[in-house]
Amino acid sequence: MKFVNEFRNPKLVQALIKKVREYSSTxxxxxxxxxxxxxxxxxxxxxxxxxxSITLLSxxxxxxCVTSHRDLDRAITLASIPNVIITTFGxxxxxxxxxxSLSKEKASGKDIRVVYSTLDALKIAEENRDKRIIFxxxxxxxxxxxxxQAIIEARRRNLKNFFVFSALKTxxxxxxxxxxxxxxxxxxxxLPGHVSVIIGVKPYQFLSRDxxxxxxxxxxxxxxxxxxxxxxxxxxxxxxxxIKIQYKRAVSPEGNLIAQELLKKVFEPSDAxxxxxxxxxxTGLKIAENYGDFDAERIFKVETPEPVxxxxxRCGEVLRGxxxxxxxxxxxxxxxxxxxxxxxxxxxxxxxxxxxxxxxx
Amino acid sequence: xxxxxxxxxxxxxxYMAEVEIGGTRREASLQLVPDAKVGDFVLIHTGYAIQxxxxxxxxxxxxxxxxxxESNGSGE
Numbered sequence: 001m002k003f004v005n006e007f008r009n010p011k012l013v014q015a016l017i018k019k020v021r022e023y024s025s026t027x028x029x030x031x032x033x034x035x036x037x038x039x040x041x042x043x044x045x046x047x048x049x050x051x052x053s054i055t056l057l058s059x060x061x062x063x064x065c066v067t068s069h070r071d072l073d074r075a076i077t078l079a080s081i082p083n084v085i086i087t088t089f090g091x092x093x094x095x096x097x098x099x100x101s102l103s104k105e106k107a108s109g110k111d112i113r114v115v116y117s118t119l120d121a122l123k124i125a126e127e128n129r130d131k132r133i134i135f136x137x138x139x140x141x142x143x144x145x146x147x148x149q150a151i152i153e154a155r156r157r158n159l160k161n162f163f164v165f166s167a168l169k170t171x172x173x174x175x176x177x178x179x180x181x182x183x184x185x186x187x188x189x190x191l192p193g194h195v196s197v198i199i200g201v202k203p204y205q206f207l208s209r210d211x212x213x214x215x216x217x218x219x220x221x222x223x224x225x226x227x228x229x230x231x232x233x234x235x236x237x238x239x240x241x242x243i244k245i246q247y248k249r250a251v252s253p254e255g256n257l258i259a260q261e262l263l264k265k266v267f268e269p270s271d272a273x274x275x276x277x278x279x280x281x282x283t284g285l286k287i288a289e290n291y292g293d294f295d296a297e298r299i300f301k302v303e304t305p306e307p308v309x310x311x312x313x314r315c316g317e318v319l320r321g322x323x324x325x326x327x328x329x330x331x332x333x334x335x336x337x338x339x340x341x342x343x344x345x346x347x348x349x350x351x352x353x354x355x356x357x358x359x360x361x
Numbered sequence: 362x363x364x365x366x367x368x369x370x371x372x373x374x375x376y377m378a379e380v381e382i383g384g385t386r387r388e389a390s391l392q393l394v395p396d397a398k399v400g401d402f403v404l405i406h407t408g409y410a411i412q413x414x415x416x417x418x419x420x421x422x423x424x425x426x427x428x429x430x431e432s433n434g435s436g437e
Contacts, residue, residue: 001383003367003402003414006423015430036363063362089407091362117408119390142363146409149392194363197404197412223426230429249419250365250404250412259393259411349362 003249007221016226021051023233029055029185030232031321033175034192035062035349036220042358044222054229057186057321058354060174060274063139064091064347065319068273069307071167072097072343075136077302078165079110084300085128086112087121088136091347094340098308118150125154125162134296137166142194144168144285145259148266151287151294165296168285169272171195172203177280179211184321188232189215190225193247198263200255201243208241219247266291275343276316313342318351325352332356365404367414370397380405 032038038058041047047056060066076097079086086102093103093114106112111131115121118135125133137147147164154162175189191204196217207213214235218228228246235241245251263285272284287295313335314328325331325344335341337353344350368380373391380389382405391397394410403410 001367002369003419006419012426012430016426019429019432034363089362119408139362142365142406142411145393145411146407149390149409153392192363194365194404194406194411197365227422227426227429246422248422249415252412252415256393256412258395262393347362 004221007219007223009223013222013226016223016230017049020054020226020229020233023230023237024051024053025237027053027055028187028233028236029057030188030190030229031057031059031178031184031186032190032218033059033061033171034195035065035347036194037061037190037192037218037225038351038354039349040220041225042354044225045358046222046225047359050229054233056190057184058318058351059178059321060277060319061192062344062347062349062351063143063169064095065315065343065350066169066274066276067095067138067167067343068275069098069309070273070304073099073304073307074302075165075167076100076102076105077304078134078296078300079105079112081132081300083131084111085124085131085133086110086136087115087124087133088112089138090114091349092136092138094346095343096310096340096346098305118146122150122153122157122159122162125159126157129161132161132163134163134165134300137164137168140169140171140192140195141198141263144267145198145256145262148262151266151291152262154294155291160293163294163296163299164287166267166285166287168267169274170269170283170285172199172206173283174274174277174280175204175207176211177277178320179213181277181320186321187214187236189213190228190232191215191217191243193217193219193224193251196245196247196251196255198256198259200251201245201253204243208243212241214241215243217243217245217247217251219250274319276319310341315342315344315352318344325355328352363406365406365411367402368405368410370399370401370403373397373399378410380410
């Protein structure tokens with residue numbers, strides 16, 4: 001595949017690994033904050049071949065994993081409303097909430113459909129005018145414009161039976177929250193490539209300016225990740241933190257302006273509850289007043305009991321980069337992808353699932 | 362979840378396009394990248410093009426990577 005295979009060239013990968021070994025003199029920790037990076041790094045085996053002096057941590061980059069138990073419970077409860085069809089990305093299906101999961105609800109007869117795109121959810125709404133279709137909006141800035149576009153499209157097509165439950169989140173301020181927490185000592189961020197396609201460079205610049213934390217917006221192929229590590233090592237060793245773009249073929253400094261305008265129009269910033277971290281102001285995207293008739297939260301006022309977190313699950317600590325998945329007592333024993341206890345093992349992009357699949361010790 | 366797959370725009374019908382991803386064809390919305398043209402490569406995320414891929418930048422990145430690799434090989 002063009003723009004993929006070239007960035008997997010084994011000879012160049014080997015040369016770059018050698019280069020990283022040459023450059024790296026002091027032990028450093030780098031954190032990636034994108035589930036797609038978690039999987040890409042594990043799958044390519046890069047963790048095993050980079051020098052021991054470089055530790056790669058996974059942060060809160062898997063949208064399903066960071067969805068709070070309360071939001072999960074509310075999403076699951078929506079499925080019980082009569083005449084409702086829930087539409088969702090597949091990753092959400094198996095995540096256990098306090099009392100049930102979407103797949104259990106589906107098995108018990110609720111109409112829950114996995115879609116590939118919000119375009120599919122709109123189609124279901126058009127074909128089922130007598131039903132109310134709720135799309136579960138879970139994701140970061142990459143996915144949020146596709147949810148916003150669906151809302152605009154629903155209004156244009158006069159679809160009065162399409163609603164969105166928004167648990168959408170935004171990335172930059174959680175990066176600040178992780179530094180402010182001060183629990184993990186890491187020296188650089190591997191920044192999410194496809195979130196940055198939308199938002200560009202500017203929203204991250206406070207990291208280097210105010211915190212002296214370097215960051216590199218990275219692509220997803222092995223050469224992308226290795227070049228990113230080299231760029232970070234260089235900035236750290238020289239003591240010259242900046243926010244740089246490695247993934248230049250897809251990310252422009254200003255980002256996708258059309259998508260940014262769309263986000264401003266359809267959503268407004270709100271407090272968001274992150275699993276393992278808690279409420280972070282202005283990191284959620286709630287549906288703006290003007291589009292309130294599409295907001296499932298306003299239309300279907302769902303009440304759920306206090307959430308019950310799974311016992312022994314250390315997903316929250318994994319998401320903060322405090323522990324590696326294999327340091328959780330449940331990992332690969334009570335908790336496996338077939339029978340997951342926490343979301344980090346359910347989502348294909350969760351750190352626990354990635355370690356289970358590719359780095360099981 | 363933030364997956365983006367490179368695809369080539371084959372045909373445009375209104376705001377929808379037929380795109381080719383690694384030999385297979387599917388539909389994608391161009392609403393977020395309205396200036397995409399037939400022959401352009403775009404990144405597809407959940408059925409939407411989210412950005413055009415800059416071929417020149419891709420070549421420059423590869424060239425830089427090759428130079429890094431070569432300087433390594435010659436023991437510099």
